[in-house]
Amino acid sequence: MRSYQELLEKANSLQLKISEIVILEEVQATGLARVQLLERMKQNYSVMQQSVEQGLRGEWKSYSGMVGGDAARLIEYGIKDKSLLGQRMNNLAAKAIAVAEVNAGMGKIVAAPTAGACGVLPAVLLTVQEVLGTSEEDMVMSLFAAAGIGMIIAERASVSGAEGGCQAEIGSASAMAAGAAVELAGGTPEQTAHAAAIALKNFLGMVCDPVAGLVEVPCIKRNAMGAIKAVTAAEMALSGIKSAIPLDEVIDTMASVGREMPCSLRETAQGGLAVTPTGQRIRDRYS
Template sequence: MLSYEDLVVQAEKKNLKVGEIIILDQMEQLEQTEAQLRRRMSENLQVMRDSVASGLTGERKSLSGLIGGDAAKVEARRLRGESLVGETVSKAIARALSVSEVNASMGKIVAAPTAGSSGVLPAVLLTVEELYQAAEKDVITALFTSAGLGMVIADRANVSGAEGGCQAEIGSATAMAAAMAVELAGGTPRAGAHAAAIALKSMLGLVCDPVAGLVEVPCVKRNATGATLALAAAEMALAGVRSAIPIDEVIDTMEAIGRQMPCSLRETAQGGLAVTPTARRIHADFL
């Protein structure tokens, strides 16, 4: 069974980033050069940039009509200097909504780790990149760090809403984004692990309850809250705040909670928000 603690220990011993440990591992597993791996990840990064830009135009609408234009609204408020939460958080919110709206409108995104949670990671990544003026090489390495955590989560638990609820999708994305943000901000691998644990702990038990069975409501806005939570977890870890429960144990706990969830709360649209009176009316409109 994979362990994020093992990755952190390797990184500490070799004085490397977790992302660099993952690159070395993938070079061996996939029999590819570092340049080849970085080129492939660079392509993913470009898709992330493009999806953020596309959604911020406000022109992406889902076929259902439930989703579209919210990213542009948040961005416009920020540009008017009216943000309640400040530039960094406001940008992350708008970008998370943006990518999620592109996904809901059948646009091209990077599943990170899933399509339904695709807005969290790019929102945090591009916002922290901009804030710290990070070099693209470091941004790509940070993506490998988040991918490493995603691999551990997929191995120890899962990243499927149908299996583990939304904690497995938005929760996993939030943890991955938090670890990545710490790294880009100059934090240690150990601090990144604490950030991931803090982030995922805050998502435990989150149900998957898509209205009308669509990956739109409440999924899109959960991406935005996941991005802000990732930033909060990273901020705490960078300040020296530690998680009492290690990240591997938090992941194992998420898996256990997912098994305990009733089927109605795991992407079946048979429970949670999906069965509210309003949700039922929305669903009826599509029948």
């Protein structure tokens, strides 16, 4: 899939949702049957559910020992104290952190699109499901919409932090989640694009600077922010707010910003937060 524009034209001419077009294209490209694709995506959906449950249930410690327990902390605070924006928002952030903590603790997750950004999609989609009471079938479909947006990003830019910085990982995840959330809420294919564009625009330039080279600091908390931005972008798009710059051009911008980013800020742990005095002390302790 080379552009969202292409996807949009097909969706409009066939009067189908973006997810349906993504499935049609995938059937054509792989020779797999629709039912096989749905079955495999259902596995992704159930692992996403399990990872949220696992992460919220216990206090996960990262394998390195550097971080952990923040999802539980956030949930407990949301129950005991008056959370600033209410429990829903608190839970959204907690779910994203929960999955990222499960990942850091060597638990099972779905890379979406990467392991480092694995918390964004489950947090956003499962929270929308709680609000809308979405069926499992529609949840699985929405993941195809997310994948479609991701495929265009992979084609025109990258979803790898080593190539494009964190904008390519959390930024991509946030754009995918925003688009999928719009489809779940019954928005149009145009609104799906606006949501993804608005989300991605708000990550342009974000560097990948993992302390000690581990997928922990600042990655885990960035998952929470990716989820929050995705939902905000989806709300804006559903209200009729448009992204002035179309999604394809935002993706191209992400690619060019990534190319201009120095190597030290692309997952090498040689720049950004990784080389702060504290970052270096942590590195000496944990790696």
